[in-house]
Amino acid sequence: MIARTAFLASFALSSSALACPTPPDATQLIPEADHAPAAYAEMNTPPLSAPFAMLVTFCDPAQKIEALMFDALMPAHRHGMNFTVDVSKIADNRFEVSNIVFHMPGLWELQFGAEFAGRAYTYIAEVQVK
Amino acid sequence: MKVSLQILAVLGVLATSAHAEELPIFDAHMHYSHDAVSFVPPNEVVKILRDAGVRKALVSSSDDRGTQLLKAAAPDIIVPALRPYERRGAIGTWMHDPSVIDYLAKKLAKFEYEAIGEFHAYGDDIQTKVIQTMIGMARERNLLLHHHGDREALDQILATWPEARVLWAHSGFAPPNEVANALRTYPRVWADLAYRSDMADSSGVDEDWRKAFEKFPDRFMVGTDTFAPERWHYVGRHAEFSRSWLAHLPDDIARKIAFENAEAMLAAK
Amino acid sequence: MNWVVRLVGVLVCLLCGLSSAQADVILSKAEIDQTLRHGPWPPEVVLDPSNRVSGDTTAISLGEVLFSDLMLSRDRTISCASCHDPEQNFTDGLPRAEGRKTLDRNTQALWNLAVQRWYGWSGDSDSLWAQNLTPLLNPDELGHDENSLRAALVASVHRPAYEALFGEMDAEPAVETTVNVSKVLAAYIETLRSGKTSFDQFRDALASGDMKKAAQYPLSAQRGLQIFVGRGNCAFCHSGPAFTNGEFHHAAVPFFLERGGVDPGRAEGIDRLMESPFTLAGEFSDDGSKAGAWAVRNVRFQHGNFGAFRVPTLRRAARTAPYMHDGSLRDLASVIQHYNQIDMERLHSDGEAILRPLGLSDQDAEDLEDFLRTLSDD
Structure with a gap:
């Protein structure tokens, strides 16, 4: 909890400036459509079978993302997560996704859905959980 | 709170309208395989189906004997499909087994079927001689294809036989926008929602799925997927689950997904 | 000169000894990394914030x-x-x-x-x-x-x-x-805690780079460990220091009941959680922050929950036969053979896709059992 608070606090300090381009440690989200705004996720190393949070940032200030959906699955195992996540908007174009639990080690595919003015953008990313 | 609502939905608590209580179900994804026959006899299966309000069921089995036993026990409910392999363990290898063709020919000559499937095939599996021949056999008889696999395989099936009616099992476990894309691309593809629960959420129906259901109200259907014998004891619970989330859709769409779409699909020869 | 010769001699002997010890640790670098994730043990004692007499x-x-x-x-x-x-x-x-x-x-x-x-x-x-x-x-x-x-x-x-x-x-x-x-x-x-086992000694030695000490861990157990973290796929579910991910899986074990009907497993467990006033989200928890309540609030209903059971810890497992939710497997050898010859007919093609027959030889099975026993010899 303390670690998460510190993580969010450090994020808040940097949030006055538009956090694009992608910070070096962030995970770039791969959009399905070419015209989708650039987006990235920031997270600590995902723990195994324990809840963690990530911050998701969309980089186009002209497009205010209204809602974010998140899910994840393990393609090799063909199953997803055993928990739903909580998503909260913490600033314009910035969201916190919390209570993510990757309950098995291996490659997880992250799926993001962003809504803007009635349009939906989808993104994917991958993380390796040890 | 959202998960509590999910579970309440499962328990039927959210099925508030009297209409939902009585909503008949066409279960479009059932299996009654060799081991299920020994553990849950046909008369017990029929009682499970009737108690659950399942009025029709698309049944395929490994081996086919289970389907025939059920058809004899409840001809008013059972819609028979022919699975191309006799053991579930062959789901990843059957397309390389030439004896499948003889098996299909023999069964098709002896019994009446509405569909071939559920068969598992991914990507280029569709180009194997066994599957190409199987699609040809379905084409000769204008049978529905109940396909479990990815979009690439679905594309190849429709490239092989553009007029095919295909029921996409579990809708390929794809997200709703991708399922909608397949339905938009192929007017004669239908989507079964078996073994999925992502349609139900805190509001009753997930928003992306709701959009897909509203865009393609005539193309979705539900299914339990009784892949192991024990899952026959899940049929009632699954029917309640289906009624619960369907109760959050307009009545006409709910009725279509629960029952009418499957009937229309079978009639669309 | 003698001093130099003696020093060289000592160094040569040290290197010989090191080389010999390293030869007896047969794990690859990747396998060592995987092994380290199963510790350290025992974990730090944590009191239960939802129980005001925890630790009293x-x-x-x-x-x-x-x-x-x-x-x-x-x-x-x-x-x-x-x-x-x-x-x-x-x-x-x-x-x-x-x-x-x-x-x-x-x-x-x-x-x-x-x-x-x-x-x-x-x-x-x-x-x-x-x-x-x-x-x-x-x-x-x-x-x-x-x-x-x-x-x-x-x-x-x-x-x-x-x-x-x-x-x-x-x-x-x-x-x-x-x-x-x-x-x-x-x-x-919660005071019932198992102690350090020979596996933990091995793991700690690897962590500290003491290969000589690590080499004392039996070769058969090392081979079994290689299967456990490798082609056996065991560590996908039996992960972490307690050798469990604490979640629920299908392991192709039948769940019909002798008295008729079935054991719904996790599906029923979630029903009971939802009906219970005694969860960490409820008023009987002594933790005002309700820190642990996220799990019951966010647990996801899935059709695959039906007949799924919680992954048990493997610590002291060798002492607690029989196994599986219904005690249907009488010993560790039977459990290993269950997974070695797993009945694919019982598994959905989507959900537990990593479960496959393992093709273990008799020697492999014995090695895997030897490894499992080193989780219980504290």
């Missing part, structure tokens, strides 16, 4: 006494210890538990239960104290109701110790008493 010595002592007291059953015939026998690693050695009648599931041992996410084969509870309510109130187990349990405690010699912890009983509602008894039992049970 008076509560632990009272809990230990109550654990074996027949007063905890309504007809004073059995106690917790009747099934969770301290002389048998807190289980009973039977396939299925014998309460007031034969139950549907195997009695799980009670080692290392402090602050898990879920409890029981189907995760009916999200705290140890809530889990204790199940046997206390189940008519087929200890068989109490809230009032009978309270009356038994009021009339017992334990009342003073109880009141020292929780205050006067006279005005206390029976449900409070029942929950408090379960918390006292939890305070005791």
Whole structure:
């Protein structure tokens, strides 16, 4: 909890400036459509079978993302997560996704859905959980 | 709170309208395989189906004997499909087994079927001689294809036989926008929602799925997927689950997904 | 000159020794990395914030006494210890538990239960104290109701110790008493921790780079460990220091019941969680922040929950046969053969896609069993 608070606090300090381009440690989200705004996720190393949070940032200030959906699955195992996540908007174009639990080690595919003015953008990313 | 609502939905608590209580179900994804026959006899299966309000069921089995036993026990409910392999363990290898063709020919000559499937095939599996021949056999008889696999395989099936009616099992476990894309691309593809629960959420129906259901109200259907014998004891619970989330859709769409779409699909020869 | 020769000689001997020791650690760098993730052990002691008597010595002592007291059953015939026998690693050695009648599931041992996410084969509870309510109130187990349990405690010699912890009983509602008894039992049970095993010695030696010491770990166990973290796919579910991810999976074990019907496993566990007022999100939790409540709030309903059971820890597993939720596999060798020849017909093609027949030779199976035994030799 303390670690998460510190993580969010450090994020808040940097949030006055538009956090694009992608910070070096962030995970770039791969959009399905070419015209989708650039987006990235920031997270600590995902723990195994324990809840963690990530911050998701969309980089186009002209497009205010209204809602974010998140899910994840393990393609090799063909199953997803055993928990739903909580998503909260913490600033314009910035969201916190919390209570993510990757309950098995291996490659997880992250799926993001962003809504803007009635349009939906989808993104994917991958993380390796040890 | 959202998960509590999910579970309440499962328990039927959210099925508030009297209409939902009585909503008949066409279960479009059932299996009654060799081991299920020994553990849950046909008369017990029929009682499970009737108690659950399942009025029709698309049944395929490994081996086919289970389907025939059920058809004899409840001809008013059972819609028979022919699975191309006799053991579930062959789901990843059957397309390389030439004896499948003889098996299909023999069964098709002896019994009446509405569909071939559920068969598992991914990507280029569709180009194997066994599957190409199987699609040809379905084409000769204008049978529905109940396909479990990815979009690439679905594309190849429709490239092989553009007029095919295909029921996409579990809708390929794809997200709703991708399922909608397949339905938009192929007017004669239908989507079964078996073994999925992502349609139900805190509001009753997930928003992306709701959009897909509203865009393609005539193309979705539900299914339990009784892949192991024990899952026959899940049929009632699954029917309640289906009624619960369907109760959050307009009545006409709910009725279509629960029952009418499957009937229309079978009639669309 | 002699000094130089002696030094060179010592260095050569050291290098020889090191080389020899390294040759006896057969794990690759990647396998060593995977091995390190199964420790350190034992973990740091963490008190349960939802149980205000967690770690309290008076509560632990009272809990230990109550654990074996027949007063905890309504007809004073059995106690917790009747099934969770301290002389048998807190289980009973039977396939299925014998309460007031034969139950549907195997009695799980009670080692290392402090602050898990879920409890029981189907995760009916999200705290140890809530889990204790199940046997206390189940008519087929200890068989109490809230009032009978309270009356038994009021009339017992334990009342003073109880009141020292929780205050006067006279005005206390029976449900409070029942929950408090379960918390006292939890305070005791969470002290049951297994110790360092020869695997842990091996793992610690690898962590500190002491290859000579690591090489003392038997080669057969090392080969078994290689299978465990490698082609056996065991570590996908039996992960972390406790060798469990604490979640629920299908392992191709039939779940028909002898008395008819089926054991719904996790599907029923979630139903019970949702119906329970005794979760970490409820008023009986002593944690005002409700920090652990996220799990019960966010647990996801899935059709695959039907017939899925919680992955058990492998620590001390070699001492707690028989195995699986229904005790249907009598020994470790049977468990290994179950996975080696897993019945693919019982698994959905989507969900547990990593489960495949393993193709283990007899020697492989013996090695894997040797490794598993090193998780129980503390």
